[in-house]
Amino acid sequence: MSHTTKDKAKLLARVRRIRGQVEAVERALEADIGCADVLMLVASVRGAVNGLTAELMEEHIRHHVVDPAREPDSDRARGAQELIDVVRTYLK
Amino acid sequence: MSHTTKDKAKLLARVRRIRGQVEAVERALEADIGCADVLMLVASVRGAVNGLTAELMEEHIRHHVVDPAREPDSDRARGAQELIDVVRTYLK
Amino acid sequence: MSHTTKDKAKLLARVRRIRGQVEAVERALEADIGCADVLMLVASVRGAVNGLTAELMEEHIRHHVVDPAREPDSDRARGAQELIDVVRTYLK
Amino acid sequence: MSHTTKDKAKLLARVRRIRGQVEAVERALEADIGCADVLMLVASVRGAVNGLTAELMEEHIRHHVVDPAREPDSDRARGAQELIDVVRTYLK
Numbered sequence: 001m002s003h004t005t006k007d008k009a010k011l012l013a014r015v016r017r018i019r020g021q022v023e024a025v026e027r028a029l030e031a032d033i034g035c036a037d038v039l040m041l042v043a044s045v046r047g048a049v050n051g052l053t054a055e056l057m058e059e060h061i062r063h064h065v066v067d068p069a070r071e072p073d074s075d076r077a078r079g080a081q082e083l084i085d086v087v088r089t090y091l092k
Numbered sequence: 093m094s095h096t097t098k099d100k101a102k103l104l105a106r107v108r109r110i111r112g113q114v115e116a117v118e119r120a121l122e123a124d125i126g127c128a129d130v131l132m133l134v135a136s137v138r139g140a141v142n143g144l145t146a147e148l149m150e151e152h153i154r155h156h157v158v159d160p161a162r163e164p165d166s167d168r169a170r171g172a173q174e175l176i177d178v179v180r181t182y183l184k
Numbered sequence: 185m186s187h188t189t190k191d192k193a194k195l196l197a198r199v200r201r202i203r204g205q206v207e208a209v210e211r212a213l214e215a216d217i218g219c220a221d222v223l224m225l226v227a228s229v230r231g232a233v234n235g236l237t238a239e240l241m242e243e244h245i246r247h248h249v250v251d252p253a254r255e256p257d258s259d260r261a262r263g264a265q266e267l268i269d270v271v272r273t274y275l276k
Numbered sequence: 277m278s279h280t281t282k283d284k285a286k287l288l289a290r291v292r293r294i295r296g297q298v299e300a301v302e303r304a305l306e307a308d309i310g311c312a313d314v315l316m317l318v319a320s321v322r323g324a325v326n327g328l329t330a331e332l333m334e335e336h337i338r339h340h341v342v343d344p345a346r347e348p349d350s351d352r353a354r355g356a357q358e359l360i361d362v363v364r365t366y367l368k
Contacts, residue, residue: 008121008124011121012118012121012122015114015117015118015121016118018114018137019111019114019115019118022107022110022111022114023111025107026104026107026108026111029100029103029104029107030104032100034156034358035148035151035152035155035156035358036152036156036355036358036359036361036362038148039145039148039149039152039362039365040362040365042141042144042145042148043145043362043365043366045110045141046138046141046142046145046366049134049137049138049141050138052117052134053131053134053135053138053274056127056130056131056134057131057267057270059127060127060128060131060263060266060267060270061249061267063127063263064126064127064128064259064260064262064263064266064267065245065249065250065260065263065264065267066249066250066260075248076248076249076250078248079244079247079248079249079312080249082244082248082310082311082312083241083244083245083248083249083312085312086241086244086312086315086316086319089315089316089319090237090319090322126266127266128263128266128267128269128270131270131273132270132273135270135273135274138274145366149359149362152355152358152359152362153341153359155355156351156352156354156355156358156359157337157341157342157352157355157356157359158341158342158352167340168340168341168342170340171220171336171339171340171341172341174218174219174220174336174340175220175333175336175337175340175341177220178220178223178224178227178333178336181223181224181227182227182230182329192305192308195305196302196305196306199298199301199302199305200302202298202321203295203298203299203302206291206294206295206298207295209291210288210291210292210295213284213287213288213291214288216284218340219332219335219336219339219340220336220340222332223329223332223333223336226325226328226329226332227329229294229325230322230325230326230329233318233321233322233325234322236301236318237315237318237319237322240311240314240315240318241315243311244311244312244315247311248310248311248312
């Protein structure tokens with residue numbers, strides 16, 4: 001089962017934003033700005049990587065395990081939705 | 093106090109490696125490889141970002157707070173070394 | 185669907201071990217042992233909490249979403265197994 | 277150098293709160309409440325453990341490395357304050 005074009009575009013936009021943030025860290029190191037400021041930039045990379053992870057796990061659950069919105073078995077649908085909520089809580 | 097040229101080169105090499113890993117995630121998404129494989133690539137980005145964070149914190153402690161190798165006050169030198177060890181444990 | 189008695193016993197044993205580790209942190213603080221040693225004890229609590237999280241997520245996937253060992257749809261079975269592997273990688 | 281009685285009381289209160297949260301996880305497992313609810317309780321333990329870690333690192337920096345409020349060398353004072361801010365950002 002393949003992901004929709006729209007989901008893929010959204011994920012790619014996230015990854016490109018992360019690449020931009022990593023390039024900002026690179027420029028900050030080259031420009032000798034203070035360590036503490038570089039560390040704050042790196043913290044924002046980490047946050048964005050966690051966000052991407054949550055998004056990819058959610059995609060994986062919906063497309064390759066159980067999609068809560070389409071599953072006829074209501075116990076499974078609820079189980080999958082709870083799992084998505086837990087993943088978001090852990091990675092936000 | 094400025095960092096040494098050698099330390100800066102090492103940090104830049106780490107950041108460029110992370111940029112390369114992020115580009116690999118981007119190519120993987122474009123090539124429609126499976127979600128689970130993309131997630132494993134993203135896990136390696138996360139590990140590398142943690143490694144960079146530990147390295148930058150250690151640099152910050154040595155250059156802007158207390159360098160255990162040069163500090164004449166032995167209590168402070170030990171405190172700074174313990175802090176570096178703790179940071180490594182938490183971010184490895 | 186309820187979890188097996190064996191799974192529940194294993195999870196309870198993990199939680200009780202974590203409680204014991206937290207009590208060790210408490211005793212360490214009361215005994216005024218060094219900060220750095222307390223931090224190392226807290227790092228081990230964190231590791232154990234991550235391990236419990238991974239175990240609980242795996243249980244949830246198996247019992248409330250899709251059990252890879254019993255699922256007749258092979259795509260779903262593979263998707264669920266990949267998800268379990270990803271959760272283990274992220275929380276180990 | 278020993279920590280103040282007030283700081284110690286605050287840290288002990290935090291650890292006891294975490295012990296209470298771990299006991300709530302134990303009771304929840306014994307009572308067979310749903311996995312997803314147990315996972316949310318465990319997420320709150322994790323958050324509290326991160327908070328305790330940040331507090332202990334800050335204490336360690338102030339008491340065993342450099343206290344920004346008492347350090348006569350203004351570069352060191354600033355470096356230590358930045359480090360405390362970074363630790364809080366990473367562990368909040």
